[in-house]
Amino acid sequence: MKLNPMKFVPALVDGDAVIGDSYAIALYLEDKYPQRPLLPQDLKKKALNIQIASIVCSGIQPLHNLTLVRFIEQKVGTGESIPWVQQQIDRGFTAVENMIKGCAGKFAMGDEVQLADVFLAPQIFAAVTRYQTDMSNYPTLARLHGQYMTHPAFEAALPDRQPDAPSSG
Amino acid sequence: MRKEEAAMSAATGKPILYSKWFSSCSHRVRIALNLKGVDFEYRATNPMTDPDYEKINPVKFVPALVDGDFVVSDSFAIILYMEDKYPQCPLLPRDLKKKALNLQIASIVCSSIQPLQSHAVIGSYLGTMDTNESLQMVQHYIDKGFRAIETLLEGCDSKYATGDEVQMADVFLAPQIHAGVTRFQIDMSKYPILARLQDAYNEHPAFQAALPANQPDAPPSQ
Numbered sequence: 001m002k003l004n005p006m007k008f009v010p011a012l013v014d015g016d017a018v019i020g021d022s023y024a025i026a027l028y029l030e031d032k033y034p035q036r037p038l039l040p041q042d043l044k045k046k047a048l049n050i051q052i053a054s055i056v057c058s059g060i061q062p063l064h065n066l067t068l069v070r071f072i073e074q075k076v077g078t079g080e081s082i083p084w085v086q087q088q089i090d091r092g093f094t095a096v097e098n099m100i101k102g103c104a105g106k107f108a109m110g111d112e113v114q115l116a117d118v119f120l121a122p123q124i125f126a127a128v129t130r131y132q133t134d135m136s137n138y139p140t141l142a143r144l145h146g147q148y149m150t151h152p153a154f155e156a157a158l159p160d161r162q163p164d165a166p167s168s169g
Numbered sequence: 170m171r172k173e174e175a176a177m178s179a180a181t182g183k184p185i186l187y188s189k190w191f192s193s194c195s196h197r198v199r200i201a202l203n204l205k206g207v208d209f210e211y212r213a214t215n216p217m218t219d220p221d222y223e224k225i226n227p228v229k230f231v232p233a234l235v236d237g238d239f240v241v242s243d244s245f246a247i248i249l250y251m252e253d254k255y256p257q258c259p260l261l262p263r264d265l266k267k268k269a270l271n272l273q274i275a276s277i278v279c280s281s282i283q284p285l286q287s288h289a290v291i292g293s294y295l296g297t298m299d300t301n302e303s304l305q306m307v308q309h310y311i312d313k314g315f316r317a318i319e320t321l322l323e324g325c326d327s328k329y330a331t332g333d334e335v336q337m338a339d340v341f342l343a344p345q346i347h348a349g350v351t352r353f354q355i356d357m358s359k360y361p362i363l364a365r366l367q368d369a370y371n372e373h374p375a376f377q378a379a380l381p382a383n384q385p386d387a388p389p390s391q
Contacts (some may be wrong), residue, residue: 005320008281017266023245023280024272036245043253044239050246057228058245059282062289075302095229 005042017035026118038115045109051107052096052116056123064131065120072105082131089127096120107142113151121148125158170356176373186237190384191352193211193283194346195232199379201248209234228355245279246380248340257362260337267331274318274330274338278345282314286353307353315349315360318342322362328369335373345368347380 004060012028019025030038039046048080064085071083098110100116100138108116124145127133130152159165186202186209188195202209207208216222216229226233226242232368233242234250241250253259260269289306322330330338346367349355357364370376381387 002281006318016270019266021273021276021280023276024269027272028269030263031268043250044241046253047239047241047246047250050249051241053242054243054245057276058243058284062280062284067287071306071333076300097203 005034013105021051022119026115027117028052030115038113040109040114045114049109049115051136052099053119055092056119057097057130059095060088060123061126063088065128066117070119084129086133089123089131089133092123097140100143101140103140106147113153117148119161120144122157124148170176181210183208183210185212185388187212187214187222187231187233187235188384188386189196189213189231190217190387191348191381192231193229193344194279196347196379196381197244197340198232198247199384200340200343200376201251203375203378204258204260204340205251206252206257207255211385213384216265243300244341245275248337251279258335259337262331262336262338270321271331272282272335274312275341277314277317278341281317281344282310286348304353308355311345311349311355312359314345315355318360319360323360330366335375339366342366343376344379346370351381371384 003095005020008020008023009016010025011018012025012030014028017028019028026038039049051094069081072084073079074119076084103109105111107113108120120141121144124133124141128145135145155161184202184207186195186198188199188211190213205359214222216226216231223229225235225240230242232244232247232249233240233312236250241247248260256286261271262349286307289310291304325331327333329335330342343366345354346357346363350357357367377383
């Protein structure tokens, strides 16, 4: 609670700076560590990155966090949360797919990883592994998922690679 | 995007804001446009009933800003775009910690409060949740977010949230507080810092002009 009054993870502690919220942390890191910029200079491409990140962190992810899912299970009925979550994911993924279809680059916005990828990768991963999302409806996102799963920085960040991940078996 | 929009925005040089009078996301952008003194055209739209709106904004939310041949949607993205395009009245401080605080507060509002509120309202509208449950859910999420922001702003003695100038946190807070009070019966006495900030926002011309009741598409009774 002292680190993040919303009681959410993540929180970044950098010296005497404490920053909660993945969006604020990502933009802080952009300023603090300008190597490998995640946002392009071009205002339109920058805005597109931020829009995609926003769709994930305002339009999809908050609508499948555990507290809300439990609420739906309790109020609407057991098993009701899965179709509801799938609907939210579908809505967001359809919108993002429209925004990036025709993108010929290796990643969402081109041949370099940008902020949009940082937000898309975990969302797609969760959609596939937790919510049985059929990625064939979103061919560009499906291709990106394949790219992320083989990129070292993304691989190292996967949930089951973390120190607190339960041991398998 | 419809060609007419691009042509109109390009011809006049004025950005076009697609907005709904009571949308708190649109409200944020109106405040930011007013603060920066940007001359814009206001276009009311209802994404639920306007079949062409999807071409402008694929997520079908408001707001969207049409600037020449470019469309940017999502209030966070629009406001950060405006920070670069219209550097007057900067809404983000240079100091990285203060900047992060502004972004965190904005993010709490637009990821942890408003989407849940909006879905509870829609749930009530669609009949999947009764009115009382919907209101309780909204109040729960607003309360959680407001308590967190009160903690983040503890000891704040400046005129606005993070200083004596209006910044991004204020642009996101004002509409959320307004919606909380006018639509969801939030008792602001529980959040003394936010209550004080609300008084300051109510005195500021840029905020006053952005209020839902002052928009061209607000019903006359507002």
